[in-house]
Amino acid sequence: MSSLPPAARSRAARRLVGAAARGRFALPVCMRCGAVQYPPRDVCVRCLYERLQLRAVPEGGTLLAVTTVRVTTDPWFRARLPWRIGSVRLDSGPTAIAHLHGGCEAGARVRLELKLDRSGEAVLFALPAVETATMQDDRQLREFTQEPRGRNILVTDGSSALGRETARALALAGARQVWVGSGQSSPAFAPRAVPSAGATDLPNIMPLVLDAADPRQLQQCAAQIGAELDVVVNTADGFRAGGGLSPDGAALVRASFEAVVVGLANLAQAFGPALCARAADPAHGMPAWVNVLSIYACASRPEWGAYSAAHAAARSYLSCLRAQFGRAGVRVAEVLTGPLDDPAHSDQPPPLVRPGQVAAAVVELLRAGREEVVVGEVAQDLLARLADSPKALERELARGVP
């Protein structure tokens, strides 16, 4: 098992994980006096009030002091020395220790981001205040991202526009190699050849025969590409309309779960160990598993009840994978999307999500090292309503408000 950076945190510190996972900059703020708290506290340092909530705060700061750590007690950092950190006076008030981008010099202005470290815990990372073209190439920054450039990536389902667009976006983002799964004949995994248009005009995209319904076939794939594999993007969507009053309700549920949940489990079983092994070598960046999920994983859309349930189950299973692959240092991330602008959704009102939008979100998620990205207005609106009142949302979805 590979070593990981220190992972012990208080509950108050763990509240930052949600913001880091979504790429937002937020710190605990006192609900009475407005004082920004860092390190995270349980009681306000200024007025002793106990209600502190995460709020967006200014991202700027001044780098007061810098050191290069050359001796450490921690095995994960020892494999990555020397390591630069600094003391940053945040514009919002407190002083924070932060990991530093190589371009940050003492006395200069910096911009802070909340990142997830290799343990999956939230940390502060300071970047130069002014963006530069090569900023993403920083050695320390890349320990917190899964930058696709130069990496070997598997996109599981090339039978859909979503899969093909995702492969194309990753190839254009500089991936060394993108394998695109082409379904074998299997009732659960719609058989369609990878069309040449839009994908194979890029030399770094290679079709790969892959059947998510067939564990033995997947083992062969893993034996073939696993040693080089850095990132898996599972784009299997398995869309089927229908819910509780469909004449074939149970069969529909079974088929949806086969395509979405069992497929994910089969893929994870085949490629998970390879990613975990890859994570142990500090020479490679952080491996990642990215799953595209329907936003209806978060709240059931009744007319698509079997599909919603399958995506909810897949999201739950991803949480399991996040814990277990995470222990080896693999990032498990999800892209939550609203209904796609594809033939299956031709009867849906706008706004629909173009497959290319999801593809761009996958690239952006990897580049920024996020754990969750929400794509499209429908999905964002649904999550906002869910956060406000789950039961109100349930009624709205029951009345056909998408």
Place this chain on the structure above:
Amino acid sequence: MSLPARIARRRYDDVVIAAPVTIPYQRHSTQSAHWWAGRALRRVLEVARLSAADVDGLAVSSFSLAPDSAVGLVQHLGVAPRWLDHIPMGGASGVVALRRAARAVQAGDADLVVCVAADTNQVDSFRNTLAGFSRFAQDASHPYGAGGPNAMFALLTDHYMRRFGVQREDFGRLCVAQRANAARFEHALLRAPLTLEQYLAARPVCDPLHLFDCVMPCAGAEAFIVTRAPVAAALSLPAARLLATIERHNAFATDAIQERGGWLLDAGELWDMAQLGPRELDLVQTYDDYPVISMMQFEGLGLCAAGEAAQFVRNHTFTLDGTLPHNTSGGQLSVGQAGAAGGYLGLVEALRQVTRAALGNQVERARTALVSGFGMINYDRGICTGAAILRGD
């Protein structure tokens, strides 16, 4: 609402300190903190010709006693004190234990208090101490490279050097003088002579800190007795009087980065209570896990003005025969840092000096000593500060 004016602090009357004990340090130890504390207590009792039943009060400081505290230790060591304190203040533990014990003795709550600091250093225990040091360290400093106090002091040093125009040579003068003092102190783990050239050429540890700026963790114990003068006399123990003390926690919390310590708030009170001034000192023991913090103590305690410690260091010599003998046993930088015992080292050494009981490194005419403590890098800065002035006969 405004509070009534504070009352004047009481002097310590006939409270005295005696029986300085150092259990020779080891780089690593397979023993426990209990073992080291037990050896220190037994040695104190041997020196004072007392038995365990005579331990009327006990103050304990240790980082490696877990899962025990002072409570577990009294049962482990078989003593039954009527006054017990556990002082988890790291480098301020010695001064703070002395303050607590002195008032207990003065008030009659205990007639004879043994103060003990002991820590072991097992092969992996330093790593565990750092990982679990404090809530804020766990959440907000340790995950950033896990450089421990080296990294936090490196940041303070980086800022201090630029803020006040301090050079590595200035820190080097202190370190080289301390190593020269250590040559005469038999318990120092690092006694090989050190030149300024060697200091400057050392390998970097956490820039701008290099090897000889950093303490070496080790195992060891220190102890002393606080009692009344008549008790010390009855036991024929050479003793020093306690002229004044101060203590402060979390001073200047809104400073963006630490460039001064709590001594600055309380130094006036210290000198007033002692009824003397910095020029009347025969020696000074600062808490020296890194030289930058010795500089902040010189400034905070009024030996020089704020931001002028580098010039002060250039103007003085700090060896046993220097213009201001400083860290006369070599300090932690040469003796080693035995956890919380590092917070006792300067106090025990000052007690030996002013009672003419130094171990081969006696400063001539040593009568009045200033001892300073600094403890607990809870997150980005040290929290606890304290100081005491001792006078021998």
